[in-house]
Amino acid sequence: MRTLTEFMKTTLVGGFLIVLPVYVSLLLLAKAVQGLLALLKPITAEIPTSVEYRQILAIFVLAAVCFIAGLIVRTGPGLRAQEAVEEALLERLPGYRLLRGLAGRLTGQADEAAFKPALAEIEEALVPALIVEELEDGSYTVLVPSVPTPMAGALYILPPERVHPVDVPFTVALSVFSKWGSGAGEFVRAMQAAKASPVPPSSA
Template sequence: MKSIGAFLLQRLVAGLLVIAPVYLSVLLLLKGMGSLVGLVRPVAALLPDWLPREELAALVLVLALCLLVGLLLTTRPGRAMRTWVEHAVFDRLPGYRLIRSLAQQVAGKGEETAWTPALVEIEDALVPGFIIEELADGRCTVVIPSVPTPFAGAVYVLDRARVHPTDVPFTEAIKVVTRWGHGAGGLVQAMERTRDMRISPGAPATPARTVQPRAP
């Protein structure tokens, strides 16, 4: 009974991680529309009576504003302004940089190094995890996700030698966790390829310690 309750709680958290951003985005959109209703009332009067005129005009204005900001961000002044705003405002918000890194990993962008997929040595096992940051003393902060909820788990600070990055997309590593480990062989192969690429040509390879996965 306890395991069923834990499973339902994990599924609830996983659902919230999907629903909450969508819900907040809708709330922000509705708030923006409500703030602009008074401004668009003269334009809305030109629309047919059978349409929700003020709300429709406000929605169009909000979407146009979002498009305009997106276009501005493709220019050099726009990128400079975004960088300044992020450093001056958003970076002061707790968790903003980590959430931004996570979003960029999901989108397939390589601008951020946080949430890098890795296999981590925990006792005698290789455990799928994500590198959050590399510390000045050479150690790494890693997150070990719980199964099957990838965004809940434990945080470890480990020696760099025990953390093995895997050259796989973030979404592929997430799938391994959500599928109860199915497909972990691809992570092991990616770890071995990454390790072989770091060995200098002609230099004697140092035998790596073999870590056998713990039997279930």
């Protein structure tokens, strides 16, 4: 009887651990789709109701608008206008700089030092983190993202000896955060490899 109870308990917990991440992922996807549909409302309102698949067409229209906007900001006047709008408005929006930095790293358009993956020593733990910037005194501002989304988290200012930059691709780091820490061994192996690398002798 005890074996049967133990079997049922472990099976139930195992199933829960499978269903919960799937549910959370679907919930986040539903929220993202809901936000996208709200963004597309002004566009879909202009499309005649007789047109089939209005929302899909609206997505293509939005993609075309984004592409054209991207072409414009590649020009000198467009870049200056973008910088002016960012400074006057967008920089004041909470989370804008983080989203811009993350998008820049994903597309390879941001500085490699921005949001560099690292392991941070916080209390007695090694915590996967992203380096936001290096301060004048050599300390680091680091973001410890929450899971399963790196769009929020906690900020720390730590001395350099407690921050260990790791040679891990940015996409791998995001995958670790989005998968509830699965694959975090990549961070540890990269830190160990960096410590094992011989330090080149300094020239006299």
